[in-house]
Amino acid sequence: MGKISQFLALGGTVLILYIGITKLLDQRAYERKKRLHNCGEAVKYPHRESLFGLDLLIKDTKEHTACTYLKEIQRQYAVYGKTHEVRFLGERMIRTMDPKNIQAVLGLNAKDYGLQPLREGLAMPLFNHGINTTDGEYWQYSRSLIKPTFSRMEICNLASLEFHFRRLMELLPKDGTTVDLQPLFSRLFLDTSTEFLFGKSADTLLPLPAEEGELFIKSFDYVMEGLGNRVRLGPLKFLYRDPLWFESIRIVHAFVEKHIDVAIEVEKHRKINGSTEREANNRYILLNEMAKQTQDKLDLRSQILAVFMPSRDTTAFLVANIFHALARNPAIWKRLRTEFMAVGNQTLTFELLKSIKYLQWVINESHRMYSISDNNPRCVLSDSILPTGGGTDGKSPLLVCKGQYISFNIYCLHQDRDIWGSDVDIFRPERWEGLKLFWNFIPFGGGPRTCPAQQLVNTEAAYVTVRMMQEFAAVDHRDEHEWTEQWRIGPHSKYGCKDGTLSTRIGNPILYYLGEAEFESRLSPRIISTNKPMQLFHLFLSSIVEPTVSGQPTTGLSGIITCTAKRTFVTRRKKGKSIGYTGKINDSMIKSRVVCHL
Numbered sequence: 259m260g261k262i263s264q265f266l267a268l269g270g271t272v273l274i275l276y277i278g279i280t281k282l283l284d285q286r287a288y289e290r291k292k293r294l295h296n297c298g299e300a301v302k303y304p305h306r307e308s309l310f311g312l313d314l315l316i317k318d319t320k321e322h323t324a325c326t327y328l329k330e331i332q333r334q335y336a337v338y339g340k341t342h343e344v345r346f347l348g349e350r351m352i353r354t355m356d357p358k359n360i361q362a363v364l365g366l367n368a369k370d371y372g373l374q375p376l377r378e379g380l381a382m383p384l385f386n387h388g389i390n391t392t393d394g395e396y397w398q399y400s401r402s403l404i405k406p407t408f409s410r411m412e413i414c415n416l417a418s419l420e421f422h423f424r425r426l427m428e429l430l431p432k433d434g435t436t437v438d439l440q441p442l443f444s445r446l447f448l449d450t451s452t453e454f455l456f457g458k459s460a461d462t463l464l465p466l467p468a469e470e471g472e473l474f475i476k477s478f479d480y481v482m483e484g485l486g487n488r489v490r491l492g493p494l495k496f497l498y499r500d501p502l503w504f505e506s507i508r509i510v511h512a513f514v515e516k517h518i519d520v521a522i523e524v525e526k527h528r529k530i531n532g533s534t535e536r537e538a539n540n541r542y543i544l545l546n547e548m549a550k551q552t553q554d555k556l557d558l559r560s561q562i563l564a565v566f567m568p569s570r571d572t573t574a575f576l577v578a579n580i581f582h583a584l585a586r587n588p589a590i591w592k593r594l595r596t597e598f599m600a601v602g603n604q605t606l607t608f609e610l611l612k613s614i615k616y617l618q619w620v621i622n623e624s625h626r627m628y629s630i631s632d633n634n635p636r637c638v639l640s641d642s643i644l645p646t647g648g649g650t651d652g653k654s655p656l657l658v659c660k661g662q663y664i665s666f667n668i669y670c671l672h673q674d675r676d677i678w679g680s681d682v683d684i685f686r687p688e689r690w691e692g693l694k695l696f697w698n699f700i701p702f703g704g705g706p707r708t709c710p711a712q713q714l715v716n717t718e719a720a721y722v723t724v725r726m727m728q729e730f731a732a733v734d735h736r737d738e739h740e741w742t743e744q745w746r747i748g749p750h751s752k753y754g755c756k757d758g759t760l761s762t763r764i765g766n767p768i769l770y771y772l773g774e775a776e777f778e779s780r781l782s783p784r785i786i787s788t789n790k791p792m793q794l795f796h797l798f799l800s801s802i803v804e805p806t807v808s809g810q811p812t813t814g815l816s817g818i819i820t821c822t823a824k825r826t827f828v829t830r831r832k833k834g835k836s837i838g839y840t841g842k843i844n845d846s847m848i849k850s851r852v853v854c855h856l
């Protein structure tokens with residue numbers, strides 16, 4: 259017994275000595291390297307528990323739960339500087355919102371930083387390896403599986419989006435009733451993304467949604483919630499044993515595997531017969547494209563789920579945020595409509611949507627004001643230098659060492675007054691005029707790991723915004739709340755996320771429906787009879803008529819919208835074509851009615 263305790267004591271002393279000497283050598287090497295590159299130290303967050311940094315972890319978790327994290331993280335950056343140091347699970351973590359540092363991490367020195375040590379096994383047992391949990395060769399392989407599809411112009415299948423948009427239209431009230439758009443946009447983009455990723459839409463916008471799709475998405479969302487809980491448990495995640503969670507994973511796997519089998523069959527068919535019918539239809543299905551490169555079912559399951567995860571709700575939240583802002587800014591709505599009306603009746607294509615400058619500004623401004631992503635962590639894979647953030651003035655370079663962490667915050671970057679000016683809190687698309695973008699605007703990240711869906715997301719957002727404006731003459735918000743964060747993968751509008759138990763509704767525009775059918779062109783002093791929305795848009799646009807209260811129900815064959823006529827109107831014609839309306843204010847015109855033939 260005596261010998262054993264002597265042996266243990268000796269072993270303990272050797273271990274402590276070993277750890278102490280290693281630490282000392284590391285520290286000396288660190289100091290040497292620091293001097294060599296003129297590096298300074300970053301300001302340190304004043305932890306109360308400075309070994310593991312648990313105090314900050316608990317504080318941040320509480321702020322997330324209280325939906326006040328974004329303000330709090332901004333406050334921390336304001337107090338401790340744009341680059342500062344915190345303790346994260348016992349390691350040094352550099353937090354930064356400085357574009358120069360972000361450029362170094364994502365772009366110039368991207369090879370020095372990775373995700374795998376942070377995310378390895380995190381998504382298990384939903385999936386093992388995927389594009390967003392790996393580095394190095396496996397990441398390159400994952401990226402190569404999706405690259406051919408995402409780099410195609412035809413990736414934005416606007417015909418499919420239109421198909422699902424029409425289903426959305428069926429669900430939107432046309433009589434001015436308050437509606438929460440956010441969950442409906444969620445369904446819209448879920449239906450389009452499942453079609454694009456798996457080849458079969460979840461069809462959640464149908465009046466009686468497909469049972470399989472509903473079950474899949476409910477299970478998937480439950481799995482995401484559970485993953486969040488497991489992340490918070492850290493090394494103790496094995497304690498999370500909720501049977502429903504495991505059952506939900508089984509349901510998600512079964513749904514995906516069914517489509518994998520189809521994709522592999524399609525590939526077999528393609529190899530024998532050349533191009534498939536689907537390819538002939540110019541419709542890209544990511545799973546089918548992946549199956550051209552691998553037929554390993556488990557690999558395909560992991561890879562497709564790793565792409566589905568970041569696609570869930572992100573575009574929907576972006577568009578909901580756009581409408582949140584438009585409903586509160588009638589002048590922006592009006593200018594946007596003027597700009598897109600200027601393109602006339604052309605078919606909405608990727609190029610056309612891109613050419614509507616003000617629309618692009620509105621989308622950018624929404625990305626800036628309401629970032630979908632905030633903290634993005636990285637693990638330092640090999641010692642590297644951040645260009646700024648060290649020393650007493652925070653301007654010296656900063657040395658970061660292997661095994662430490664970096665976290666860059668996109669939300670704080672997009673809210674930085676030094677970059678965006680004193681009106682940073684105001685939704686002002688005009689700020690984008692002539693703006694030079696550097697690393698100060700990175701809604702989709704940057705460098706080799708930039709979001710592959712960037713073009714898809716912005717085109718879909720532009721399309722839905724324009725289509726909504728074609729269908730509805732005005733939006734009006736019906737909620738007193740400011741935009742308030744709520745957390746899933748990233749932040750989204752809390753009150754826009756209507757729930758059976760939430761009594762508050764937000765982002766809820768009054769939608770003046772304009773009808774769908776053909777134009778009759780019968781202008782009379784009191785009644786404008788039209789069934790061509792574009793003509794009615796011209797009227798609204800020229801401020802000749804303005805909707806007052808709300809439209810009467812338009813569920814039947816025709817509907818009436820009461821309007822206040824601001825001017826008398828005469829159709830100006832040139833070579834037989836109507837080119838606009840002119841006239842003067844005439845009291846008798848007030849409360850003209852627009853009859854929409856549906």
Ligand code: HEM
Binds near residue numbers: 572630706707708715
């Ligand atoms: C508003 C919509 C979206 C935003 C703002 C967004 C933003 C981002 C950001 C910031 C990153 C980089 C994260 C990092 O560097 O750590 C990223 C990565 C990624 N995004 Fe998106 N995303 C959006 C929608 C989507 C959609 C719809 C998809 C799939 C269809 C998608 C797929 C991915 C994938 C696979 C990655 C990982 C790339 C890699 O690690 O190589 N994203 N996204």
